[in-house]
Amino acid sequence: MISSLYSFLYSVLLGLGMLVSLPYWLWQMLHHSKYRKGLWERLGRVPPRLELPKQEDNVIWIHAVSVGEVLAVAGLVEELKRRLPQRRIFISTTTDTGQALARKKFGAESVFYFPMDFGFAIRPYLRALQPEMIVIAETEFWPNFLRLARGSGASVAVVNARVSDRSWPGYRRWRGLLCRLLNNVDLFLAQTEEDAARLQDIGADGQRVRVVGNLKFDLPAPAETSIVESVRKAITEGGGGPVLVCGSTLEGEESLLLKAFENLLVSHPRAVMVLAPRHPERFAAAAALLEQMSIRFYRRSAWRGEALAGGVLLLDTIGELAAMYSLADVAFVGGSLVPGGGHNIIEPAQYGVAIVVGNHTENFRDVVRLFQSRDAVRIVGPAELPLVLLELLADEEKRKALGRLAAETMRSQAGATTRTADELERLLVRR
Numbered sequence: 001m002i003s004s005l006y007s008f009l010y011s012v013l014l015g016l017g018m019l020v021s022l023p024y025w026l027w028q029m030l031h032h033s034k035y036r037k038g039l040w041e042r043l044g045r046v047p048p049r050l051e052l053p054k055q056e057d058n059v060i061w062i063h064a065v066s067v068g069e070v071l072a073v074a075g076l077v078e079e080l081k082r083r084l085p086q087r088r089i090f091i092s093t094t095t096d097t098g099q100a101l102a103r104k105k106f107g108a109e110s111v112f113y114f115p116m117d118f119g120f121a122i123r124p125y126l127r128a129l130q131p132e133m134i135v136i137a138e139t140e141f142w143p144n145f146l147r148l149a150r151g152s153g154a155s156v157a158v159v160n161a162r163v164s165d166r167s168w169p170g171y172r173r174w175r176g177l178l179c180r181l182l183n184n185v186d187l188f189l190a191q192t193e194e195d196a197a198r199l200q201d202i203g204a205d206g207q208r209v210r211v212v213g214n215l216k217f218d219l220p221a222p223a224e225t226s227i228v229e230s231v232r233k234a235i236t237e238g239g240g241g242p243v244l245v246c247g248s249t250l251e252g253e254e255s256l257l258l259k260a261f262e263n264l265l266v267s268h269p270r271a272v273m274v275l276a277p278r279h280p281e282r283f284a285a286a287a288a289l290l291e292q293m294s295i296r297f298y299r300r301s302a303w304r305g306e307a308l309a310g311g312v313l314l315l316d317t318i319g320e321l322a323a324m325y326s327l328a329d330v331a332f333v334g335g336s337l338v339p340g341g342g343h344n345i346i347e348p349a350q351y352g353v354a355i356v357v358g359n360h361t362e363n364f365r366d367v368v369r370l371f372q373s374r375d376a377v378r379i380v381g382p383a384e385l386p387l388v389l390l391e392l393l394a395d396e397e398k399r400k401a402l403g404r405l406a407a408e409t410m411r412s413q414a415g416a417t418t419r420t421a422d423e424l425e426r427l428l429v430r431r
Contacts, residue, residue: 038113044121179203213416240309249334352407
């Protein structure tokens with residue numbers, strides 16, 4: 001009775017919150033084309049393209065919010081398919097970019113948008129898929145979804161689980177309610193001992209928590225794409241270099257990076273920067289800033305192989321950054337010079353590239369802390385940034401040593417995919 005009352009009150013508050021914020025959602029839809037794709041799927045309409053399971057099929061539903069989570073679970077999906085060929089696996093995502101990548105990797109017939117956290121949106125998917133197990137990547141704790149998933153008879157597991165520095169205080173304040181919510185989860189597979197301790201601190205049953213490592217350390221480096229090959233050719237034939245790849249940058253960072261690049265051009269007049277803003281709606285703002293600073297640049301979407309020496313390639317496309325890190329002499333990973341929590345440094349580390357980040361890396365504290373403990377990353381403030389970039393690009397031995405340590409750190413952490421699959425198999429056996 002009490003659980004039903006909590007669910008009702010939560011649904012009412014969620015509905016009111018969405019109603020009050022409706023102007024914001026409409027603005028985003030009209031001006032940035034966000035949230036329009038998959039709207040009916042999010043509202044509970046099971047898309048006709050889904051190849052629904054037959055009555056005898058056993059289904060695993062994996063939810064991965066966005067691109068990072070899709071990449072993290074990709075190896076796990078393949079491992080589960082290999083071990084459990086009799087199971088059908090479906091993938092849901094929240095973001096458009098995650099959806100596009102998931103369809104590319106797993107096929108549109110197995111991928112759909114995650115429903116909003118209302119019973120009317122969730123139940124059609126549970127009825128259509130009848131999942132034996134639901135696997136959630138990282139920390140997507142949606143109250144109605146978890147309650148209904150558990151009520152459907154499915155086992156529920158959270159993989160690659162983490163509790164960020166930013167989220168932890170808020171979760172602790174609501175521990176009483178979270179205890180009820182987290183009781184719907186059968187298994188938490190945490191990235192680190194600290195994440196496991198935090199999960200228990202916010203209400204997870206310690207008997208259900210295991211530490212298996214970070215799935216992202218098992219990601220293979222992306223294969224070289226045609227655009228990477230073209231950019232490499234343009235740099236080489238045009239006598240360009242060194243190459244600085246700045247990925248996942250946020251507002252306030254591009255100006256700092258471009259000023260550092262201007263300083264770099266004094267001693268390296270043929271240097272090349274690849275600049276990749278984190279959010280597509282900021283591509284135009286980054287282009288305007290480059291024009292304002294009179295820096296020669298090309299938009300990737302309009303680039304036709306022109307020489308890049310002494311200029312910037314603005315990566316105004318989705319899904320191409322990871323492979324671009326292979327071109328870098330030095331990689332800067334954004335969201336870290338400003339209070340954005342940072343982004344994952346694993347992608348450049350896969351290529352053995354020297355990595356620089358700012359000092360706001362709370363969202364990836366454990367990964368950055370590990371790399372820092374092994375001298376495999378440089379952490380700088382805005383004032384230090386130009387000097388550190390110049391230092392690394394001037395000292396090849398130091399730069400290559402930093403990249404080599406990053407690659408060695410990656411290799412030392414492998415194995416989370418196997419351990420995660422082992423635990424999920426055991427959970428299925430216990431049903």
